[in-house]
Amino acid sequence: MPYTKQEADIDGLKVSLETGKLAKQADGSAIARLGDTMVLATACSGGEVSADFFPLSVEYIAKTYAAGKFPGGFIKREGRPSEKEILAARLVDRPIRPLFPKGYRNEVQIICTVISADDIYDADVLAITAASTALTISEMPFHEPVAAVRIGMVEGKLKVFPSLAETEAGQLDLVVAGTQDSIMMVEGGSTELPEETFVEAILMAHEHIKKLVAVQKQIAAETGKQKVEFVPAEKDPALVEAVKEQVKDKIHEPCFIGEKMERSKAMKNLLKEATEALSEQFPESEDQIASIFSDLEREDIRKTILQTSTRIAGRGLDEIRKITCELDLLPRAHGSALFTRGETQALVVSTLGTKLDEQHIDNIQGEYDKSYMLHYNFPPYSVGEVKRMFSVSRREVGHGHLAERSISPVLPDEKSFPYTIRVVSEILESNGSSSMASVCGASLSLMATGVPIKTHVAGVAMGLIKEGDNVAILTDILGTEDHVGDMDFKVAGTRDGITAIQMDIKIAGITPEIMHDALAKAKEARFKILDTMDEAISSNRKELSIHAPRISTITIDKEKIREVIGPSGKVIRDIQETTGTTIFIEDDGTIQIAATNRQQRDAALNRIRGIVAEPELNAIYEATVKTIVEFGAFVEFLPGKDGLIHISELDTKRVAKVDDILQVGDKVKVKLIGFDRFGKVKLSRKALL
Incomplete structure (x- = not known):
């Protein structure tokens, strides 16, 4: 493979793509570079797999040597993927997966390796473009390149590829991926920005995406391999007609049954009936019959929605399922809430801790302590299934991250509320957008706990059915509507603006008008959900749970720290033992005192104040x-x-x-x-x- 390197000018920044030097035995390999941050992406294809899904796997590996560091911990080599790496792998997977032809079942593995990392630019967005380049120049039937950029907001103005510091300090962090003609994915968060800003940012991103796509096409023209022609297996026309004849007058009614398990049972019975009726004429065709049946189900639901504006269970396009909010289900938890929307139910629990409970994050572009986290759990019983339970899935990490960033903008700062906050969302039932239910439940749970959050945050998932110019935007989609639809668009926010957004698109032709309409309908739905949440609890409770620690923060002169600690920690240990408190001292003189009651806290405070106090005349x-x-x-x-x-x-x-x-x-x-x-x-x- 000949060496090729091309550059794109992205608003004054140079983004380079090169191939032909590293990992040449892979089916395709490419390096994307911005500043001193470099990602090597490789793509390899295996044989065809007997499965009813596309076996694509994406790995994202951040090598510590890329930033001139050693791995943390006892074993000095990279271990299991961090949360950051899992999220980045999902970011690469989502815009790439839909661009393979329907029915393609060959195993594909993409590995994105961060081989150089500066402290200016993140590598996750580069990985999408690098992976696409590797696929574009390979033999695999990946015919349309995709690229991605990050959009931030610096001093009130949108900026492409903001630095890590600008992203951290700014009001917007948005990743947009797309092809030459379409947006494929949007992921990001903001500090309650309006819908119009997001549309503007997405359109701005697409203009720069086109430049990166053009560079990939140029590289492919110079070094790309001949694509393997993929011809999907054709269904037997006679079998297709036979299945249609069997179910044509029966499939519509069960498709629109409101209760999920009842609908599933009715559809399974109808499929079984059709399979048995055709078994003699078409022996050993169960899989094909099931595939045809699924196509007919999809066609009926889409056609009905477009022609009659009627959805499953008879809902209108903008109708939200029934919502109930309950508080304080768990007597020993610091705060709990049960949020139920239709057949999606989230039990969300909040726990308060001290500085010692913070999570230490060690990645290649810096270390920091995390005082707020939201964890999302999706057990198999939530969808009535039996599965082996292993470690946390990538889906659980991704959904938890989306809910976490949705709530983050309304949390109090550490000085006014010096607690470590952990929120856990247990999905008890799922039939559409459990991540957005987690957002609503988290907001309720935090208020019930007494955390002084600015205001409620609610989330809703929007869907789309599009056939030519005929378009239907769906509010609060079910799992089936997500499956048969063309878009999954999750929007979370307050009454003042959006806090998080996630959009995955399965088709081309999503116009700015469609995005604008979807955001407008999401805003309307969000306000209705917020009204219901406000009825349950409209502001945070003024007193924390009796089971929550009481934390007070004082600041002393740094020169006095040694006096509070004492020789070999003697003084601080004595204070903690005699008062029953936990005390954390930072290098800047900030002291946190955690106690189970006010008397313990006051006793420790008085001891410390006495140690650092200066004698006063006439006192x-x-x-x-x-x-x-x-x-x-x-x-x-x-x-x-x-x-x-x-x-x-x-x-x-x-x-x-x-x-x-x-x-x-x-x-x-x-x-x-x-x-x-x-x-x-x-x-x-x-x-x-």
């Missing part, structure tokens, strides 16, 4: 007598601070012996009346008599 202190001497008594008037009450300051009358007035261990009120020339305090009991 009155409760002191403890430590030592009696001939000329007076030494007392501890602040934790770790001693002073002398001279014998002349013990009483208003003459004192012959100190122990006539005080004994070791006595508590005595004293007034600070001055400092000697060495800075030592002068205390008086007499001044208070």
Whole structure:
């Protein structure tokens, strides 16, 4: 394979694509580069697999050497994929999968390896373009290149390929992938930006995507291999007609049964009936009959929706399923909510912790501690199935990330609410958009917990049926409507704007008008859902659960940290043991105190304040007598601070012996009346008599 390198100018930035130097035994390989960030993508094809799905696997591997680092932990080599790597792999998979021909069943593996990483640009978006380039120059029937860009907002203006710092500080983080003519995928979050901004950002992204697609086509023209022609297996026309004849008058009614399990049972019975009726005429054709039956089901649902604007269960296009919101189901949890929308149900639980409960994130482009996380679980019983349960699936990671970023913009800052927050969404039932149910449930659960979130966040999934110019946009789609439809468009936000968005498109020809209409309908639906959520709870509770820790934060002079900690941690351990608290001290002097009740917290606070307090002239202190001497008594008037009450300051009358007035261990009120020339305090009991 000859070496080729091409560049595209993306708003003043150089994005390069090259092939023919590395990994030449792969069916296709390419390197994408922006700044000093480089991704090597390889694509290899295996044999045909007997399956009813396209066996595409995508791996994204961030090598620590790419940033000049060692892997963390005891074993000094990369381990299982991090959450960041899983999310990036999903990002690559989603726009590429629909561009293979329908019916293609050859195993395909794409591996994207981050081989160089600067601290300016993220590699995840580059991986999409690199993977597409590898596929485009290979023999595989991947005929249309796809590319991706990231759009941010810097100082109120949209910017393509913002830096990591600009993305972190900005109001928008949006990844858009598309072909020359169509948008294929949108994924991102924002700080409550309006719908119009998202449409503008997507259109802006597509203009730059076209440039990267053009570069891929140029590389393919110079070095690309001859594509293998894929001809999907044709269904027997006689069998197709026979199946149609068997079910044509029977399929419509079960297709539109409202209850999911009842509809599934009715469809299975009809398929079984058709299969048995045709078994003699078409022996060993069960799989083909099932495929034809599925096509007829899809055709009937789509046709009915387009012609009558009637959906499954008789719903209208803009109709939202019945919603119920319940709070405080779990008595020992810090906060819980049950959000049910139709046959989708999420039990969402919030837990509050301390600084010690933060998650430490170590990736190739920096380390940080994460004080808010949302975890999503999708057990098999939620869809009435039996499956072996392994580790967290990529789907669970992706849905949790979408829900997490949806809620993030309304959370309080760490200074005003110094807790680590963990939200867990348990999907108990699923029939369409459990991720958006998780968003709604999380918002309810956090308010019930007492977390001072800015306002409620709600989410809804939009769908699309498009045949030529005939278009139907569906609000709050079911799982079946997602399966037979052309778009899955999830939108989460508040009344003020969008906080997260995710769009996957299966067809070409999605116009700006369609996107604008879908966003407008999603906004209308979101407001209706927010109304229902507000009826359950409209603002956060003012008191935390009795089971939640009480955390207070104070800031002391950094020079005083050693006094609070004490020799070998003696002082801080004593405070924690005697008060029953957990104390975390940061290098900048910030101290967090976590306790199960106010009394414990106040006791620890008073101990620390006493240690770091400076003696004040004329202040009155409760002191403890430590030592009696001939000329007076030494007392501890602040934790770790001693002073002398001279014998002349013990009483208003003459004192012959100190122990006539005080004994070791006595508590005595004293007034600070001055400092000697060495800075030592002068205390008086007499001044208070």
